[in-house]
Amino acid sequence: MEYIEISKKTVDDCITEACAQLMVTSDKLEYEIISSGSTGFLGLNVKPAVIRARVKAEESEVTVKTSLEEQVDSKVKEKIEKKESKKNSDQKKSEVNIENPVASSEEKADKKISYVYDHEFINRAKEFLSNVFASMNMKVEVNAKYNETDKILEIELSGDEMGVLIGKRGQTLDSLQYLISLVVNRGSEDYIHVKVDTENYRERRKATLENLAKNIAYKVRKNRQPLSLEPMNPYERRIIHSALQNDKYVTTHSEGEEPFRRVVVTLKK
Structure with missing residues (x-):
């Protein structure tokens, strides 16, 4: 299996991200530290840590088919990444100009939201998650509902090992949410937002x-x-x-x- 390159704030963050992307625990990860990173002085000249990682040889045959990235159509991924890039660009321009929270809550109170519990998007997400958790030997209950009004797919995960899915500061949960978004939006004309949560994290x-x-x-x-x-x-x-x-x-x-x-x-x- 080929190496992937990860860049994060610290080596530990890189290892966590590599485990999330390759869907293995750290004891099954083979990695090489390219750069340990630097915190700089007074916040200046900060350098990220960089590692090259892959699944250990004896594990690669088992995990290669369950790699999250390989389960997503590359063209769809490119399409969604462009949308995410534009969205992040817009967020940079308007981060400080946040809506009035009072007005926002009043609008939500007046707005009638329509939820469905049996939908193509739900089925796609559940099938994808079933394969992922099976490869990780984890028993996870998946509850999902689709907000047709706002086009939001809400997924709640529950089980005995939710700390593994949350990861450091929610990074693993965010990665999983992002990849589910790629799967759900495959072939969809409208962009469907995905929210994944567990234990009210x-x-x-x-x-x-x-x-x-x-x-x-x-x-x-x-x-x-x-x-x-x-x-x-x-x-x-x-x-x-x-x-x-x-x-x-x-x-x-x-x-x-x-x-x-x-x-x-x-x-x-």
Whole structure:
């Protein structure tokens, strides 16, 4: 099996991502460290860690057919990645300009959402997940519903080993969500959003980030110096922006390029 190259903030993050992409545990992963990365000085000259990884030879024949990437049509992947790229570009321009949460909740209250529990998208996702979990020797219950109103496929996973699926800061869960999106959107005229959750992780992570935002805001007020958070994905950065958008003393903005783009909290002038 050929090597794949992974670039992340740390070597541990690279290994976690490699395990997620190749669908194996770390003891079945063969990897070579290309660069250990560097945190730089005062946030300058930060260099990501890079590894080359593949499934160990004795495991490759078993896992090659269950590789997540091989189960997705490459043309569909390219199509979805273009849409995701455009969406991320739009997010960069409008991250700080978040909708009024009150108005948003009122709109949702007035909006009638139609859910279905038997749909082609649900069947595609369940078949894909069944193959994935079978290859991982995991027993996972999959519950799904399709929001026809907003074109959102919501998937809830449950079982005894959900920590494995969540991964570090939800990276494995995000990767799984992304790949399900590729499968579901194959041949679809409209873009179908996919949300995957387990053990209410998304809400718990949101609460954690909101508390983090408040703590950072307090430190910025106290020390009167800007603070930079760790790199986050667009969804998590929006949570930080939203949590502090009405703060009287601090403001937020994002700096850097993906995947190292981060939120910076500064004192209002």
